[in-house]
Amino acid sequence: MVSAKSHVQELERVGRGDPSGRDTPVLQSWLRCLNDYRLDPTQAQEAYILPETELKEHRDEAEELIRIGRSAVEGLFRHVQDQAYVLLLSDARGVTVDFMGDPTFDNQLRRAGLYLGSEWSEHRAGTCAVGACIVSGEPVIIHQDDHFDTSHIGLTCTAAPIYDTLGDLTAVLDISQLRSPTAKASQQLAMHLVATTARRIELSNLMARTRNDWILRLSRSPDFLDVDPEAAISIDASGRISGMTHGGFRALARTLDLGDGVMRSLVGERISRFLDIDVDDLPKLMRGQPDGERVLRTRSSAALFASAIAPVERLRGTPVPAPRVPRVLRELSFGDPAMEAVQLRASKLVGRDIPICIQGETGAGKEYLARAIHDSHPDAGRFVAVNCAAIPESLIESELFGYAPGAFTGAAPRGKQGLIEAADGGTLFLDEIGDMPLGLQARLLRVLAEGEVTPVGAHRPRPVRFRLISASHHRLEALVESGRFRQDLYFRLNAATLSLPPLRERRDLDGLIDHMLRRVAQEHGAPLRLSAAARRSLKAHPWPGNLRELANALRVAAAFSDDGEIGPDDLPEQLSRPKAETPPMRNRPGLEIFDQLAACGGNVSELARRLGVDRSTVHRRLRRLSAG
Numbered sequence: 001m002v003s004a005k006s007h008v009q010e011l012e013r014v015g016r017g018d019p020s021g022r023d024t025p026v027l028q029s030w031l032r033c034l035n036d037y038r039l040d041p042t043q044a045q046e047a048y049i050l051p052e053t054e055l056k057e058h059r060d061e062a063e064e065l066i067r068i069g070r071s072a073v074e075g076l077f078r079h080v081q082d083q084a085y086v087l088l089l090s091d092a093r094g095v096t097v098d099f100m101g102d103p104t105f106d107n108q109l110r111r112a113g114l115y116l117g118s119e120w121s122e123h124r125a126g127t128c129a130v131g132a133c134i135v136s137g138e139p140v141i142i143h144q145d146d147h148f149d150t151s152h153i154g155l156t157c158t159a160a161p162i163y164d165t166l167g168d169l170t171a172v173l174d175i176s177q178l179r180s181p182t183a184k185a186s187q188q189l190a191m192h193l194v195a196t197t198a199r200r201i202e203l204s205n206l207m208a209r210t211r212n213d214w215i216l217r218l219s220r221s222p223d224f225l226d227v228d229p230e231a232a233i234s235i236d237a238s239g240r241i242s243g244m245t246h247g248g249f250r251a252l253a254r255t256l257d258l259g260d261g262v263m264r265s266l267v268g269e270r271i272s273r274f275l276d277i278d279v280d281d282l283p284k285l286m287r288g289q290p291d292g293e294r295v296l297r298t299r300s301s302a303a304l305f306a307s308a309i310a311p312v313e314r315l316r317g318t319p320v321p322a323p324r325v326p327r328v329l330r331e332l333s334f335g336d337p338a339m340e341a342v343q344l345r346a347s348k349l350v351g352r353d354i355p356i357c358i359q360g361e362t363g364a365g366k367e368y369l370a371r372a373i374h375d376s377h378p379d380a381g382r383f384v385a386v387n388c389a390a391i392p393e394s395l396i397e398s399e400l401f402g403y404a405p406g407a408f409t410g411a412a413p414r415g416k417q418g419l420i421e422a423a424d425g426g427t428l429f430l431d432e433i434g435d436m437p438l439g440l441q442a443r444l445l446r447v448l449a450e451g452e453v454t455p456v457g458a459h460r461p462r463p464v465r466f467r468l469i470s471a472s473h474h475r476l477e478a479l480v481e482s483g484r485f486r487q488d489l490y491f492r493l494n495a496a497t498l499s500l501p502p503l504r505e506r507r508d509l510d511g512l513i514d515h516m517l518r519r520v521a522q523e524h525g526a527p528l529r530l531s532a533a534a535r536r537s538l539k540a541h542p543w544p545g546n547l548r549e550l551a552n553a554l555r556v557a558a559a560f561s562d563d564g565e566i567g568p569d570d571l572p573e574q575l576s577r578p579k580a581e582t583p584p585m586r587n588r589p590g591l592e593i594f595d596q597l598a599a600c601g602g603n604v605s606e607l608a609r610r611l612g613v614d615r616s617t618v619h620r621r622l623r624r625l626s627a628g
């Protein structure tokens with residue numbers, strides 16, 4: 001590697017106009033750094049990582065792109081992770097909004113700026129792949145001392161732009177290494193991979209956004225036309241262009257010899273201006289037609305292989321129906337607006353490969369909701385629930401990951417399958433994820449990134465595929481801020497957040513009471529009625545233990561009621577007694593735990609600390625009480 005001193009000298013020579021053997025994109029970027037941004041090559045600047053709140057804004061804006069790009073980016077990462085590559089998805093301002101790297105090298109990656117939240121705009125970081133790509137709009141390799149700032153001259157970075165369907169650069173996909181061979185040519189394959197992945201993301205984006213239009217896929221060769229075309233254009237029912245990938249723009253621009261920078265202006269043009277077809281010809285280009293017939297001519301007489309996809313509406317014959325909330329999800333509430341919003345959002349996530357994070361106070365129904373989402377899918381596989389707070393820390397690893405035969409003293413001789421593997425093909429529900437020890441968070445992150453689990457003591461990873469739903473009563477963001485929860489895991493888990501309202505804020509208490517009473521009556525084996533006075537007591541209670549406390553109260557009342565009529569005296573103490581009275585110890589022992597929990601703001605860990613017991617003990621007590 002060149003020394004910082006000789007690097008600065010070279011930059012100064014270029015600044016004076018001396019000839020240089022560097023690639024043109026690198027030289028152009030150096031000159032922008034020196035002349036436009038007035039960066040001082042002698043002042044090395046560490047990589048800049050955005051503060052949490054700012055990063056969240058960038059991520060929120062890029063949410064859809066991150067979701068659409070996720071599977072392509074994960075696919076690329078699987079190919080390159082063995083070569084210690086890191087992947088960064090940055091937004092159009094150069095801020096890294098998604099990141100994949102080996103968690104083992106976290107500290108080094110963060111220091112080098114190859115991390116979530118790093119800003120790689122050219123005016124801040126100097127010549128770098130993301131920054132140069134944003135300015136030029138072209139894929140670029142910035143290898144080692146191509147970087148402007150001496151802090152970055154050990155890195156090799158290759159980036160490709162991602163354009164939105166109207167032609168604006170919306171993101172940059174970057175693949176980087178902390179250490180690499182000296183020759184720049186070593187990064188050509190990286191360049192090819194990153195450009196291909198960017199093209200696929202653009203295609204997914206186009207397909208997702210233009211469901212009511214035709215999609216025309218084009219390539220200069222028939223190979224992979226249906227699965228990985230060079231270019232794609234969406235066309236509306238009147239034959240006008242409604243969007244395109246960047247490859248699509250190039251294909252059109254070539255036909256009329258148009259220059260760069262006019263992509264946006266092609267939207268709204270008739271496709272027949274560029275290609276020898278109109279919208280009525282598109283059905284002939286659909287899959288299933290003979291390959292030889294799926295060729296068309298451009299207005300400049302070049303031949304292109306083409307493949308058309310009909311609008312979704314046309315394929316179904318009817319307009320796309322609004323999502324209906326499946327029955328299991330519908331039964332979660334009885335007219336509460338906040339819950340209805342949760343139910344609608346949840347119904348859109350059923351059967352999708354999007355991690356869901358459920359937030360809500362203890363007993364608010366997080367696991368119940370997770371099961372309802374799972375059960376709403378007809379082919380859902382197993383539902384494996386893991387309470388990270390209830391399993392003692394020393395056992396979590398082997399419970400989750402399983403272990404190989406003879407992995408440790410006392411291990412079962414045939415080894416043991418872990419809960420993650422047990423969820424293969426189904427749903428893994430990680431309850432109280434905020435209580436997962438930091439070391440295991442890194443291991444879980446690896447499972448999620450790689451789709452593989454390695455049992456304790458095993459040498460070979462096993463592939464796993466599951467839907468992930470996590471839950472926490474902690475505000476995970478606060479845990480991230482205090483360093484108790486990994487930020488990268490947090491971002492991976494909460495692709496979609498569902499926040500359950502606490503029971504005291506719900507406006508459907510009457511409906512809920514009736515619904516739960518019917519269920520308790522079934523368990524009880526006899527009909528139950530609630531007196532008006534008992535209902536008033538239930539409605540006056542603040543429900544610190546939420547739905548669990550309500551279910552529990554009704555079970556207790558059912559047990560005390562003599563003739564199936566529940567009166568106020570049948571309710572647990574904390575509900576039936578006037579607020580100022582000292583409780584006589586008449587009720588089932590242990591129910592006061594709900595009040596104690598409320599005093600701790602619903603925080604099980606805090607209550608465990610105050611009682612001087614394990615979190616798992618508190619959970620066991622709560623569960624025992626709610627099991628009636």
Ligand SMILES: Nc1ncnc2c1ncn2[C@@H]1O[C@H](COP(=O)(O)OP(=O)(O)OP(=O)(O)O)[C@@H](O)[C@H]1O
Nearest residue numbers: 332361362363364365366367368431547548551626
């Ligand atoms: N919508 C609902 N209708 C009927 N009963 C419900 C509903 N939601 C939750 N419950 C009941 O409330 C109790 C607590 O629910 P659940 O275990 O899902 O809460 P949680 O938020 O996951 O609790 P924790 O934070 O302690 O893990 C359970 O007994 C469950 O059966």
